[in-house]
Structures are given as C-alpha cells and as structure tokens.
Amino acid sequence: MTADKKTQCLEDLRMRILTQEIAPGSDLDEATLCDRYGMSRTPMREILQRLGGEGYVDLTQNRGAKVASMDLPVLRTFFQTAPMIYANVARLAAENRKAGEVAPLKAIQERFRAATQAGDAAEAALQNHRFHLAMGEMAHNPYLLPSLKRMLIDHTRLSQTFYRPASEDEAARVVTACAHHDAMIEAIERQEPGVIVDLTIAHWNLSRDRLERFVSPDPLPIDVLPMKDREDAV
Amino acid sequence: MTADKKTQCLEDLRMRILTQEIAPGSDLDEATLCDRYGMSRTPMREILQRLGGEGYVDLTQNRGAKVASMDLPVLRTFFQTAPMIYANVARLAAENRKAGEVAPLKAIQERFRAATQAGDAAEAALQNHRFHLAMGEMAHNPYLLPSLKRMLIDHTRLSQTFYRPASEDEAARVVTACAHHDAMIEAIERQEPGVIVDLTIAHWNLSRDRLERFVSPDPLPIDVLPMKDREDAV
DNA sequence: GCAATACAAAATGTATACATTATGTATTCA
DNA sequence: TGAATACATAATGTATACATTTTGTATTGC
Structure with missing residues (x-):
C-alpha cells in the first residue's frame, strides 16, 4: 500500500x-x-x-x-545537554509508563543484546536508538520528546564507534551498557525514578569518553550543565 | 515572490x-x-x-x-517541564550569545512593552513568544531548541489570559514580567548566567499560578522536576 | 590569459489532473 | 422501524507537466 x-x-x-x-x-x-x-x-x-x-x-x-552535519561546535553542546535530557526523560518514563509498554521495551533490548554479541555495530546502535526512543515515549511528555529525538540522532551516529570495541576494556563497557538497559527496564517496571536516574547517569558516563574521543582526538574539558539545587525552582 | x-x-x-x-x-x-x-x-x-x-x-x-489540542493531562506535563527547559536555555543564552544578537532582542522587548501597555493581549503574547524564541536562538543549542519551541506554543496560547489582567494585582504582575525581560536582557548582555537563571525562575513563578488556574479551576499540586545536585553528572 | 557575462542544463518549486480513501446519505432487507 | 450495505460526494494522496531558480560552461571582451 x-x-x-x-x-x-x-x-x-x-x-x-x-x-x-x-x-x-x-x-x-x-x-x-x-x-x-x-x-x-x-x-x-x-x-x-x-x-x-x-x-x-x-x-x-x-x-x-x-x-545534517556533525560539526564540532554543535557537538560540544551535545555533550553539555545530553545528561540533563536523558536523566529527566528516564525519570518521567519510570513515573509515567503504562503497563503494556514494558514488554515492547524488553523485545527491543533482546535485539540490542543480540546485536552487541554478534558484533554488529550498526545494528547495535540502531537498537540502542530504538530502546531510548521507546523510553522517551514512555515518559509521555510531548515537550521533552523533540529534544530527546534530536539528541538521539547524533548520539546514534557517534555511537557506532562505541559498539566496535578496540580493546578488552571497551568490550567490557558494551557488556555493562547492556546490563544497564536490563536494570533500567526493571526500574521502569517497578516505577523507581531515583534508581533509573542513577542508572542513566552511569550509562551516559560509560560511553561519554569514548564518544568524545571520536569527536576530537584531544579531549576537550567539557563542563556539563550544572543545575543548581533550588527548592523553589527546578 | x-x-x-x-x-x-x-x-x-x-x-x-x-x-x-x-x-x-x-x-x-x-x-x-x-x-x-x-x-x-x-x-x-x-x-x-x-x-x-x-x-x-x-x-x-x-x-x-x-x-494541536490542549488537553489537561498533557498540560500537566507542561508545568512539570517548563522551568527546567526555560532555566537551562536562559543560562546558555547568557553564556553563548553573540554581540549582535542583543539589539534585536531589545527591539522585540520594546514591542512587547508597547503591547502590554496598550492592553493588546494577543500582541503581547506574540511578542513575548518572539522574545523567548530569540533567547532560545541565542543559546545556540540545536538540541534544546525543539523542546523550547514546543513549550512556547502552548505557553503562548495559555498566556493570553495573563495579559488580560482582571485585577490590580494581575496588572502589576504584567508590569513585573516586563521588568523581568529588561533585567534578562541586561544579564545576557553582561553574560551572567547565574543572574538570568534566577530571573527566569522568578519570571516563571510570576505567571505560573495564573496559567494553571486557566487550565483547571481547582489548581493541581504540581511537583516540578527536581534535578539532583550531582557533581559527576549534570 | 583572466575575468565577466551570457547561455544552457539541471534541479527545485508550483499547479493541476488523476487516484485513492473516507464519509454521509439513501435505499433495501429483515 | 432499524440496521446494514451500496453508492455518491468530498477530501486526501500521488503523478506529472510546467515555471522558476541555480549552477556549470563556454564565449567574448579586456
């Protein structure tokens, strides 16, 4: 049709x-x-x-x-912005997920695991994309979703290198990333926002260095957006 | 053409x-x-x-x-998400603004002020939209901009009521909002991220109650997204 | 020989005719 | 009389012809 x-x-x-x-x-x-x-x-x-x-x-x-190109000045803001968006989306996913949404996420995760184990970098990156997109949809927040989607485009393009590990240590990181996903699913299922925020930060930190190195051989000192701890505000 | x-x-x-x-x-x-x-x-x-x-x-x-409709469940997430997006965009605008971008912002602000003084609610809402959009572009962050734009659509539609004050107190709030804009411009010009974040939060709080009341006569207890103070992360 | 202009070719943008899908109404059958 | 189906009508989706804009090339003038 x-x-x-x-x-x-x-x-x-x-x-x-x-x-x-x-x-x-x-x-x-x-x-x-x-x-x-x-x-x-x-x-x-x-x-x-x-x-x-x-x-x-x-x-x-x-x-x-x-x-869309991936020029350095823009990618710098990528590293600045990603943790804030990812952490908040994850929190909302845990809070707002509906019962029937967990099973599809698990299905994606299985395909992701299979791709990482098969060493298929492109497929792993794509399934990782789908995983985080599905989480984004579980947040049920149409205001944040556009930014998440925008970030995931560049994240996925960059992450090809992450799923093509060049050392034992890097291979271990991929396995850890996969375990993170499993733990995230559990946190979403149990609706534990605090847990999934921690996991998301850890997940981000795991791949950040590798991605940054791909962007520029000389790693830049990235000062990520610090959000003041305000009671009245955010 | x-x-x-x-x-x-x-x-x-x-x-x-x-x-x-x-x-x-x-x-x-x-x-x-x-x-x-x-x-x-x-x-x-x-x-x-x-x-x-x-x-x-x-x-x-x-x-x-x-x-696009404005249903209650979605608008609840609007109030949840707005301060986070606004505060971060404002911070980035102060940090990343270019010299030539301040003058256009001032021009918009003058039109905004005129509209509020003339009591033209629709025009005031539109110029307020343009003001915050211009700030968003000064942040030079293509990842956050889509969410900001999405938020501003519903914010502007809701804010019509804010610029149609029904009491002395509400009229005073509009004047304060206008003063906030002036102060924001100054903070951007001087590149003072801390100042503009505080201003943005105050600016948001100023209109929040009024907007919420428009959405639902019985104000909901809105718990806004708290972002943990993490050194390692955000 | 270099630059500038004119022209040709290719690609993007618009209008319109045609195809397909949805919807409302009328007619038929139980 | 009510429900269901068939048909007519309107609206959305697609293909294509035509218009406009861009770009590469060649020719001309200096």
Missing part, C-alpha cells in the same frame, strides 16, 4: 542516516531517491520535509536537502 | 494558532487555506507538514490537519 511504502521509505532513510550509510553532509538528490524508492517527487519531498523537521537533514531554499 | 509568500503564510498560520484565533482542535481544510492564501495545494501541504513537525497541528493519515 502507498502509505506503508512512504512510512517504510521514511524509516529506511532515517536508518541509513543513523548508521552513517549516508554520511553527514551528503547531498540528497530528489530524483535519485524517487527512483530508488519507486515513488514520485511529491511524496518524496514530503518525506524530506519531515526529515528536515526532525533534524535528520538540513533543507535550504532552492538548494535541496543535505544530511 | 513565491518563497516569501509561503514564509508569510507559514508565519501567519503560526500566529493565528498562537493567538487562538484558530482554536485548539479546529480542523484545517486544505482547499479553504489554499483559497485564502492564494496558493495551490502542493506548497500548502508542505506548510501543514511543517506545522505538524513543529507541533502546531496534528496530522493524521487521510484525515487532514487539526490544530
């Missing part, structure tokens, strides 16, 4: 961008894509428009679509 | 939704809009698609566009 074909195309393009099969900064030619996915320009343009809104691609007037 | 007409139409629709000239939940008929704005369906559909991505309208397969 036509609507399904469009959804599939959209999902496929997202996936190819997330795995860097289509590199950051690449030009996306309408005609080529139409040919590849067997549809006319009108629905394809809608898809590109939508990918633009989600932050997967950059659109410029009369100059087509480019896959 | 054609591109400009599209931009104007997009901006006009945003405005009409923000001022509730088009009510939450309203159906948007393509043909009617095409007629009104003098363009064909193709660019109009792109506009609706874009408004959908931004959270102004909800799109459903084969069933057109509806202006």
Whole structure:
C-alpha cells in the first residue's frame, strides 16, 4: 500500500542516516531517491520535509536537502545537554509508563543484546536508538520528546564507534551498557525514578569518553550543565 | 515572490494558532487555506507538514490537519517541564550569545512593552513568544531548541489570559514580567548566567499560578522536576 | 590569459489532473 | 422501524507537466 511504502521509505532513510550509510553532509538528490524508492517527487519531498523537521537533514531554499552535519561546535553542546535530557526523560518514563509498554521495551533490548554479541555495530546502535526512543515515549511528555529525538540522532551516529570495541576494556563497557538497559527496564517496571536516574547517569558516563574521543582526538574539558539545587525552582 | 509568500503564510498560520484565533482542535481544510492564501495545494501541504513537525497541528493519515489540542493531562506535563527547559536555555543564552544578537532582542522587548501597555493581549503574547524564541536562538543549542519551541506554543496560547489582567494585582504582575525581560536582557548582555537563571525562575513563578488556574479551576499540586545536585553528572 | 557575462542544463518549486480513501446519505432487507 | 450495505460526494494522496531558480560552461571582451 502507498502509505506503508512512504512510512517504510521514511524509516529506511532515517536508518541509513543513523548508521552513517549516508554520511553527514551528503547531498540528497530528489530524483535519485524517487527512483530508488519507486515513488514520485511529491511524496518524496514530503518525506524530506519531515526529515528536515526532525533534524535528520538540513533543507535550504532552492538548494535541496543535505544530511545534517556533525560539526564540532554543535557537538560540544551535545555533550553539555545530553545528561540533563536523558536523566529527566528516564525519570518521567519510570513515573509515567503504562503497563503494556514494558514488554515492547524488553523485545527491543533482546535485539540490542543480540546485536552487541554478534558484533554488529550498526545494528547495535540502531537498537540502542530504538530502546531510548521507546523510553522517551514512555515518559509521555510531548515537550521533552523533540529534544530527546534530536539528541538521539547524533548520539546514534557517534555511537557506532562505541559498539566496535578496540580493546578488552571497551568490550567490557558494551557488556555493562547492556546490563544497564536490563536494570533500567526493571526500574521502569517497578516505577523507581531515583534508581533509573542513577542508572542513566552511569550509562551516559560509560560511553561519554569514548564518544568524545571520536569527536576530537584531544579531549576537550567539557563542563556539563550544572543545575543548581533550588527548592523553589527546578 | 513565491518563497516569501509561503514564509508569510507559514508565519501567519503560526500566529493565528498562537493567538487562538484558530482554536485548539479546529480542523484545517486544505482547499479553504489554499483559497485564502492564494496558493495551490502542493506548497500548502508542505506548510501543514511543517506545522505538524513543529507541533502546531496534528496530522493524521487521510484525515487532514487539526490544530494541536490542549488537553489537561498533557498540560500537566507542561508545568512539570517548563522551568527546567526555560532555566537551562536562559543560562546558555547568557553564556553563548553573540554581540549582535542583543539589539534585536531589545527591539522585540520594546514591542512587547508597547503591547502590554496598550492592553493588546494577543500582541503581547506574540511578542513575548518572539522574545523567548530569540533567547532560545541565542543559546545556540540545536538540541534544546525543539523542546523550547514546543513549550512556547502552548505557553503562548495559555498566556493570553495573563495579559488580560482582571485585577490590580494581575496588572502589576504584567508590569513585573516586563521588568523581568529588561533585567534578562541586561544579564545576557553582561553574560551572567547565574543572574538570568534566577530571573527566569522568578519570571516563571510570576505567571505560573495564573496559567494553571486557566487550565483547571481547582489548581493541581504540581511537583516540578527536581534535578539532583550531582557533581559527576549534570 | 583572466575575468565577466551570457547561455544552457539541471534541479527545485508550483499547479493541476488523476487516484485513492473516507464519509454521509439513501435505499433495501429483515 | 432499524440496521446494514451500496453508492455518491468530498477530501486526501500521488503523478506529472510546467515555471522558476541555480549552477556549470563556454564565449567574448579586456
């Protein structure tokens, strides 16, 4: 069916961008894509428009679509912002999750585990993406979700390197990350916001160094957003 | 020119939704809009698609566009999330603002002040929207901006009531809000993140009660997201 | 030989005709 | 009379032709 074909195309393009099969900064030619996915320009343009809104691609007037780039100044703010968004989304997921939402999360986690064990970095990164996106949806907060989705795009693109461990220590980190996911599921199931916030911070710290090193060989001193402890405010 | 007409139409629709000239939940008929704005369906559909991505309208397969509704369960998360997003965006704006960005902010603030003094609630809400959006752009953080924009949609729609004061006390609050903006500009200009965070919290608290009362006559006990004071993490 | 301009080719943007899906109404059958 | 189905109508989705804008190339003038 036509609507399904469009959804599939959209999902496929997202996936190819997330795995860097289509590199950051690449030009996306309408005609080529139409040919590849067997549809006319009108629905394809809608898809590109939508990918633009989600932050997967950059659109410029009369100059087509480019896959969103990952330049250093922007990525610096990524490391600044990620823990705040992730921690708060996780907390809300534990608080607001519905009963039927835990099983699908477990299913994703199984696929994630399988991919890490098979050493399939792209698939692991994708399933990790789906895992955190599912958690984001369990938070039931439409205001935070857009930022989470935006972060996960770059996080997933960066994390390819994390799932391609180059040493014993790095391999162990992947195993720990997988265990974190299991513990997160349990914390969500039991609705323990405090637990999942701690887990999320640990999860973030586990991969942060590796990701940063990928961004710049000389690690920058990143001062992450400190949020003052205000009773009246946040 | 054609591109400009599209931009104007997009901006006009945003405005009409923000001022509730088009009510939450309203159906948007393509043909009617095409007629009104003098363009064909193709660019109009792109506009609706874009408004959908931004959270102004909800799109459903084969069933057109509806202006995003403002239901109570969702608005509860609005009050939960707003201070966190606002405070962090403000902090980043003070830290990352560029020199040339302060003047435009001042210009918006003048229009805001004029609208409040003229008692034009819709215009005041719109200029307040533009003010906080401009601050958001000064934060130079593409990850937080989507959530800020999403919040500002509902905030602006709710805030109409705030700028239509029904008592001396409420009128005084509007004056205070205006003074807050002035102080924020100064804090941004001087790059004082601590100051602007305090101001932002005060600014939020000033309008919160009034907005909440508009949402539900019986004010709910809102427990705002507390962010633990972690050295290692956030 | 270099720069600037004019032209051609390719790509993006728009309008419209056609296809498909949803919806409301009327008719038929129990 | 009520429910269900078939049909008509309206609205959304897609394909394509046409318009506009950009960009690369070649030619001309200095």
